[in-house]
Amino acid sequence: MSAAEPRPAEATAPAPAPLLEVEHLVVHFPIKRGVLFDRTVGHVHAVSDVSLTLAEGETLGIVGESGCGKTTLARAIARLVDATEGTIRFRGDDITTAGRRALQPVRRELQMVFQDPQASLNPRKRVGQIVGAPLRLQQRHGSRPPNGDVGVRVRELLERVGLHPEHVGRFPHEFSGGQRQRIGIARALATDPRLILLDEPVSALDVSIQAQVVNLLDDLQDDMHLSYVFVAHDLSVVRHVSNRIAVMYLGKIVESSPAEELYVKPIHPYTAALLDAIPIPDPKENRARERHVVGGEPPNPIDPPSGCRFRTRCPRASELCARVEPPLAVYPGGHLAACHHPLNVSAAEIATATRSPLSPAGAGEELPSDVHEPAGDAPVAG
Numbered sequence: 345m346s347a348a349e350p351r352p353a354e355a356t357a358p359a360p361a362p363l364l365e366v367e368h369l370v371v372h373f374p375i376k377r378g379v380l381f382d383r384t385v386g387h388v389h390a391v392s393d394v395s396l397t398l399a400e401g402e403t404l405g406i407v408g409e410s411g412c413g414k415t416t417l418a419r420a421i422a423r424l425v426d427a428t429e430g431t432i433r434f435r436g437d438d439i440t441t442a443g444r445r446a447l448q449p450v451r452r453e454l455q456m457v458f459q460d461p462q463a464s465l466n467p468r469k470r471v472g473q474i475v476g477a478p479l480r481l482q483q484r485h486g487s488r489p490p491n492g493d494v495g496v497r498v499r500e501l502l503e504r505v506g507l508h509p510e511h512v513g514r515f516p517h518e519f520s521g522g523q524r525q526r527i528g529i530a531r532a533l534a535t536d537p538r539l540i541l542l543d544e545p546v547s548a549l550d551v552s553i554q555a556q557v558v559n560l561l562d563d564l565q566d567d568m569h570l571s572y573v574f575v576a577h578d579l580s581v582v583r584h585v586s587n588r589i590a591v592m593y594l595g596k597i598v599e600s601s602p603a604e605e606l607y608v609k610p611i612h613p614y615t616a617a618l619l620d621a622i623p624i625p626d627p628k629e630n631r632a633r634e635r636h637v638v639g640g641e642p643p644n645p646i647d648p649p650s651g652c653r654f655r656t657r658c659p660r661a662s663e664l665c666a667r668v669e670p671p672l673a674v675y676p677g678g679h680l681a682a683c684h685h686p687l688n689v690s691a692a693e694i695a696t697a698t699r700s701p702l703s704p705a706g707a708g709e710e711l712p713s714d715v716h717e718p719a720g721d722a723p724v725a726g
Contacts, residue, residue: 360399360400361435361436362397362398362399362433363398363399363400363402363434363435363538363539363571364396364397364398364421364432364433364434364539364571364573365396365397365398365431365432365433366394366395366396366397366421366430366431366432366433367395367430367431367432367433368393368394368395368429368430368431368704368705369391369393369394369395369417369420369427369429369430369431369432370391370392370393370394370427370428370429370430371390371391371413371416371417371420371425371426371427371428372387372388372389372390372428373387373388373390374386374387375387375388375646386646386647387646388645388646389594389595389645389646389648390413390416390595390645391413391416391417391420391595392413392594392595392596392648392704393430393596393704393705393707394413394417394430394592394595394596394597395597395701395702395703395704396590396597396600396702397702398539398571398573399571400538400569400571401565401569401570401571402571402572402587402588403565403571403572403573403574403585403586403587403588404572404573404574404586404587404588404589404590405574405575405576405582405583405585405586405588405589405590405603406418406573406574406575406576406589406590406592407575407576407577407579407582407589407590407591407592407618408577408591408592408593408618409577409593409618409642410577411594411642411645412592412593412594412595412642413592413594413595413645414575414592415459415543415544415575417575417592418456418541418543418573418575419456419543420432421454421541421573422454422455422456422541423439423442423447423450424456427440434450434453434454434539435453435538437450451535452482452535452536452537453535453536453537453538453539454537454538454539454540454541455532455533455535455537455539455540455541456532456540456541456542456543457525457528457529457532457540457541457542457543457545458528458543458545459543459544459545459547459548460548461516461521461524461525461527461528461548462516462521462524464528465516465524465527465528466516467515467516467517468515469515469516470512470513470514470515471498471502471511471512471513471514471515471516471527472495472498472512472513474516474527474531475498475501475502475512475527475530475531475534476494476495476497476498476534477531477534478531478534478535479494479497479498479534479535480494482535495512497534498512498530498534499512501530501533501534502527502530504530504533504564505526505527505529505530505533505560505564506526506556506560507523507526507527507530520553521548521549521550521553522549522550522553522556522557525545525546525548525549525557526557526560528545529545529557529560529561529564533564533568536568537570538569538570538571539570539571539572539573540570540571540572540573541572541573541575542561542572542573542574542575543575544575544576544577545557545561545574546558546576546578546581547576547577547578554581558581558584558585561585562585572585574586579607579618579619579622580622582603583603583604583607586603587602587603588600588601588602588603589601589602589603589606591606591612591614591615591618593614593642593653593654594642594643594645594648594653594654595645595648595653596653596682596704597672597680597682597702598612598614598615598654598681598682598683599611599612599614599615599679599680599681599682599683600672600679600680600681600702601677601678601679601680601681602677602678602679605677605678605679606679607619609679609688610687610688611675611679611681611683611686611687611688611689612654612681612682612683612686612687613638613654613658613659613660613683613685613687614638614654614658615681616687617635617637617638620633620635637659638657638658638659639657640656640657642657643656649666650666650667650669651664651665651666651667651668651669651670652665652666652669652670652682652683652684660685661685662684662685664684665684665685668684669682669704669707670682670683670684670707671699671700671703671704671707672699672700672702672703672704672707673686673697673698673699673700673703674697674698674699674700675689675693675697676693680700680702682703682704682707
């Protein structure tokens with residue numbers, strides 16, 4: 345090749361496909377009424393048009409107050425609750441409406457740890473039976489444990505989560521709350537999964553035990569190359585375990601960003617209010633800091649408000665918020681937020697913000713000219 349000839353363009357490696365893709369997921373629960381003939385008189389809007397992605401080895405934290413739909417979202421991803429609309433893809437395969445037989449290989453790679461270990465563990469079964477049940481189900485369908493022996497594998501799993509192998513003969517009530525949660529984690533690990541959905545796994549535990557379980561999950565992720573969806577309402581816990589955090593309010597994702605970015609620069613007023621609810625250990629600093637006050641109760645999920653669902657409690661709400669649902673806008677640093685009057689962004693960042701492909705379908709299709717203007721006397725921080 346002569347010096348005058350151009351060099352061929354180097355092939356760019358394609359980006360790896362996400363492990364999990366959720367597109368415009370909707371979960372509604374019908375409200376029935378009637379004695380002889382059940383009539384559907386309404387629906388509970390538990391999850392409304394949620395989209396998200398999860399890469400291999402990543403931890404996505406999902407936070408929000410009680411009743412926001414985060415647990416329903418996790419259960420829908422695990423196919424424990426049927427989706428009303430939308431698409432769920434795991435490793436590129438659409439599992440939204442997959443039947444029992446088609447879900448068998450998916451169940452091995454997608455597991456869930458529930459919030460209350462006392463309720464999720466069968467009180468009539470011994471630990472060895474509980475942890476070994478997934479392995480025995482695999483044997484029925486032609487798979488075998490790595491070492492070929494269920495009992496040996498169960499003891500290995502118990503030891504891996506910090507329990508003694510001799511505990512296989514005990515019942516769940518003979519353990520503490522933290523130990524029961526470790527049993528639930530061991531059961532989830534039995535099938536060698538790639539993704540584990542964690543539904544508030546430490547909320548029922550003491551603070552010191554929370555730290556132990558969080559450290560255990562972190563070590564397991566490094567050793568086994570796991571991916572997590574970590575559902576919680578404690579933002580201080582989510583900060584330490586997540587690569588990205590999504591904030592939910594009344595069934596919708598209102599903000600999503602890298603973990604540290606969210607805590608340093610919250611854009612949505614609801615996120616700022618959640619962060620202000622975290623107490624600061626120093627009493628003087630805690631009293632002196634400026635708080636974003638949110639009053640009132642969350643709206644009824646049977647009849648959510650028009651436009652922005654947070655507008656009924658938002659101190660920055662305007663008439664625009666009632667008319668137009670704000671789309672998820674992309675701000676610098678991979679930060680997404682759905683707000684007409686965002687916090688902590690400059691005028692230049694607002695002007696260059698673009699609509700995210702994860703934005704709810706139809707949200708803000710035709711934004712009026714007054715979008716992103718401050719509400720009344722409320723200044724836009726920046």
